Amino acid sequence: MSRTASRTTQPAEAVAPEVLARYEPVIGLEMHVQLKTASKIFCACSTRFGNAPNSNTCPVCLGLPGALPVFNKRALELAIRAALALHCTVHQRSRFARKNYFYPDLPKGYQISMYEMPLATGGWLEVESGAGRKRIGITRLHLEDDAAKNMHEGFPDSAEKTYIDYNRGGVPLIEIVSEPDLRSPEDAHAYLTALRQVLLYTGVSDCNMEEGSLRCDANVSVRPRGAQKFGTKAEVKNLNSFRYLQRALEYEIERQVKHIESGGQVTQETRLYNVAAGRTEPMRSKEFAHDYRYFPEPDLLPVHAGAALCAEIAAALPELPDARRQRYVANFGITPYAAAVLTDSRELGDYFEAVMAAAAVGSFPAKTAANWIQTELLRWLKDAGQEITESPVAPAALAELLAMVERGEVTAASGKAIFERMFATGKPAKQIAGDENRTQISDSAAVETACREVIEKNPGQAAKFRAGNEGVFKFFVGQVMRATRGQANPQAVNDILRRMLSAA
Amino acid sequence: MSPAAWTVASIRRALEAKTISARELTKEFYARISLENPRLNCYLALSPERAYARADAIDENFRRGESLPVLAGVPVAIKDVLSTRGTTTTAGSRILENYVPPYDCTVVERLETAGAIILGKTNCDEFAMGSSNENSAYGPVLNPAAPDRVPGGSSGGSAAAVAANLAVAALGTDTGGSIRQPGALCGVPAMMPTYGRVSRYGLIAFASSLDRIGPFAQTTEDVARVLQVIAGRDPMDATSAGAPVPDYLPASNQPVKGLRLGIPKEYYGEGIDPQVRKKTEAAIERFNRLGCQPVEIRMPHTAYAVPVYYLIATAEASSNLARFDGVRYGLRVNGANLSEMYRKTRGTGFGSEVKRRIMLGTYALSAGYYEAYYLKAQKVRSLIARDFAEAFKKADVVLTPTSPVPAFKLGERTADPLTMYLADIFTVPGSLAGVTAISVPCGKTAEGLPVGLQIYGPHFGESRVLQLARAFEAAGGFAG
Secondary structure, eight states: OOHHHHHHSSSSOOOHHHHHHTTEEEEEEEEEEEEESBBBBSSSSSSSTTOTTSSOOOOOTTTTTTOOOOOOOOHHHHHHHHHHHHOEEESSSEEHHHHHHEOHHHTTTTEEEEEOOEEEEEEEEEEEETTTHHHHHHEEEEEEEEEOOOOOOSSSTTTTTEEEEETTOOOEEEEEEEESOOHHHHHHHHHHHHHHHHHTTSOOOOOTTTTSSSSEEEEEEEEETOOOOOOEEEEEOOOOOOHHHHHHHHHHHHHHHHHHHHOOOOOOOOEETTTTTEEEEEEEETTTTOOOOOOOOOOOEEOOHHHHHHHHHHOOOOOOOOHHHHHHIIOOOOOOHHHHHHHSSSSHHHHHHHHHHHSOSSSSOHHHHHHHHIIIIIIHHHTTTTOOOGGGSHHHHHHHHHHHHHHHSSOOHHHHHHHHHHHOOOOHHHHHHHHHHOOOOOOOHHHHHHHHHHHHOHHHHHHHHHHTOOHHHHHHHHHHHHTTTTTOOHHHHHHHHHHHHHOO | OOOTOOOHHHHHHHHHHHSSOOHHHHHHHHHHHHHHHHHHEEEEEEHHHHHHHHHHHHHHHTTTTOOOOTTTTTTEEEEEBOBBBOOOOEEEEEEGTTOOOOSOOHHHHHHHHOOOEEEEEEEEEGGGOOOOTTTTTTTOBBBTBBBBBOSSSSSSSHHHHHHTTSOOOOEESSSTTTTTTHHHHHHHOOOOOOOTBBOOTBBSSSOOTTEEEEEEEHHHHHHHHHHHHSSSSOOOTSOOSOOOOHHHOOOOTTTOTTTTTEEEEGGSTOOOOHHHHHHHHHHHHHHTTTOOOEHHHHHHHHHGGHHHHHHHHHHHHHHHHGSSSSSSSOOOOOOHHHHHHHHHHHHHSSOHHHHHHHHHHHHHSTTTTTIIIIIIIHHHHHHHHHHHHHHHHOSSEEEESSSSOOOOBBTTTTOOOHHHHHHHTTTHHHHHHOOEEEEEEEEEOTEEEEEEEEEEEEEEEEEEHHHHHHHHHHHTTTTO
16 A cells, blocks of 8 residues: 555656657547536426525435436437537437446435447547547447535535535436547547537537536556557546646656556556646545446336437537638638637627628628637637627627728727727727717828928928938828827828928 | 225215214224224324324315315325325335435325325335335234234235225235235235336335335225326326326226136146135136136246346345435434445345345346346346236236235244245236236135235236226125
8 A cells, every 4th residue: 555655646757758759648538518408307406506505406316215217308409419419320219227336426326327228329529639630539428417516625514524415416417438539638638629619519518617517537548659459548537627637647648658667567447636736646446446237227218319309409400610610711711720719619600700791791801800809809808807798899880890990981000999999888989989089081181281280390301201211201100190199091191291202 | 894994985975974074084093093003013104184184174175065086085004115295204114214205205195186084104014025014124014814924015014904994095015016915915905007007206116117006995996996096197207107097997897798817827836825726716716607708828937937026126126225325314323434334324224135135136237147137037027028918819817816825924934035035926927017917805715814816907907907806896795
């Protein structure tokens, strides 16, 4: 015990990069995703997060003697939606099974899951990682109920007692198991990102990792580069944020490599990521060495996912992130990078498209909208801590502003100032421009007056220009712009100044 | 049935004639219970507050001119595996000694809505595991017909309560014969409905794919009346059936002439008590006189029913009983750590028969044994179901003894669980097949011990078996 403990609780000494490079990590992820249903998977209790402990409970989710589960059809629909979005085969007939084990957060003494007949199998997801795109296989997707939550902290008697909040018990989950197709922590990160995006787009889950709506376990092994056979894997649990996932994988890969390099063998075991210590630690064998004694759940009928239901759900699937990115590049002519930013969330893409829809044809290029959303809107939203759906500037309002800039009614610089006012007040661009007299001075008489005054006030500089010093031209432009409080059309200023200075 | 026993119909007549009120009737039953129960041990808990409140509501509504509901004022007893809000529900186990459910099971809700008065909770084998009621943590029930003998089990308290006139009707549960066998041993009609016909919501599960809830009553007619109330789809039980519920009284009040009685050879072999055999043959003879046709049939997989049953039932039980872990309700015996708390709680709380079955079932589901035991048992189960399907092509019902022996003496078989299991031989095949059956009294042995005749019907064939049972009762009573 002490040897094991000392080996595993000491921070891993860094393995030389060239040693690490001789090994190839093999990673598969198991995701647990809470479905966005109003009620729990086997009873009518609310799934709302953050309610008073044990307020969302009933005999069924408390596992009281005699209570029986009744399957929530909405959970089936969302699970099918996820399965179809991940290109899985949805089986017409699947079946719930009991996974038996004792733990205080499991009031029935078993979890209702799926085992030998899962809802869906054989899908894939394309991810963007490192050199390019990669297709990651999805082994299976099945439904199950969530456990309650043991609360070990925060009570006066927490030193001796554990409290249990059953609100989460019975919340619907899907488990999504990937093939061992991931080859680096970056791959895993990219897979998690892509999966999360699909689940958000399809409205299957809110994927809120802080609230535990998306949880991740990883199967990790390493093998010498070029080897065909997989190494012995360890299961790492508790990877419940993007950051922890990547750090835990890096740690675990290095741990295994180091272990092999020092002549050891990786043991097949379950390890827990210790967030505070930043390392993975073996779970005591008693905590996971289960024979789950799966058998078909006799309290529920087999699940029927008929062709008609699947077709209906498939038809209602929204455009998925990949397709949307491709369409933006092809139809709007924006860069792949901009397309990726704008499709980050379904709502942001919807916003971009609403801006384009609100604009009269040709009133500004899509590239302009893409730029403004990226550089202005997203920056202001971020500073204000707001979501795109809360934007004080509606898509039509932004379209109006962009058209004004495009037509030269306001300068780009004024446009940005106007945008700031729009964001702060919610007023339309025209009104702000009028109120603050920011409409661009294209009227050549007014510009000519301003130019003449500046030239007359600065005879010395004018002489320099005429003597061939092109550098002072910028000085004149600056003076005119200042005199017109930035509202003069820069092109007109240029033209008029050059004409006047050359003419004299 | 003693001449003094009330029936649903006689209660209704008395209430309508105002010769008795629901309150007075309830009082009459509680008086008899307080006299008889200390000896018979049928009831584990009484719920007089609830009973009188219901009785008063019925009396009050009737006084105001409302018509009486179908089971108005009928005092009923409820097996203690059925959850009752506010009344302890122990399942005959120490582990639930102080457990008070916060909700009613569906059948109790339906009975009360129909006007029935819930008198209390009846004794049973712990978690309905047993055939003699001797596995109750709260002492055995005595057979009212012979106080030195068992009432049968596991619903022994319900059967004895009806037999001793301590309830007009009672609910029991049947997983492998637990309604029919005590019905037979106590001499009252007792019915196991088709799987899915009656909601299991609130029934503390023993084996979910086998558990049924069904009635005991003084007469077959009352069995039909109670079944009428509790049958039908329940949104709280996904395995409850949506098939329409027929009107059982008229549907079962048809002539039986010409009906074919399946007599399976496999049920009339060795091991039947000669007096039981004689009474069964006499019953078949009575049906003969009513114009029914005995047909010899084969049910070749009958011999496998007991082992198959004890694999499937124990496997499901091992999982169903996992929730009794001392965490949230029921008994908790603290330990130094979590697993010690589990071990001490379950070690103290469960009786030896329950532990034996949890061990058997855990073994049958374990990795490496699952295929050989549980999975194979499921395959044989479907062969047994096919036996019944074939039988019902050749016959309208299947007639067998309910139990191979009449009530045995208390303590006579407790040392030998295997002999006890084998006594389920005639009842477990129907449990595995999901079909319906009724046990009706068909006479008494020389010692005065009741003998039961089992009438099997196909899935949702309740009207058919009730029809035969009523004809049998009408043609000569239950005295044989």
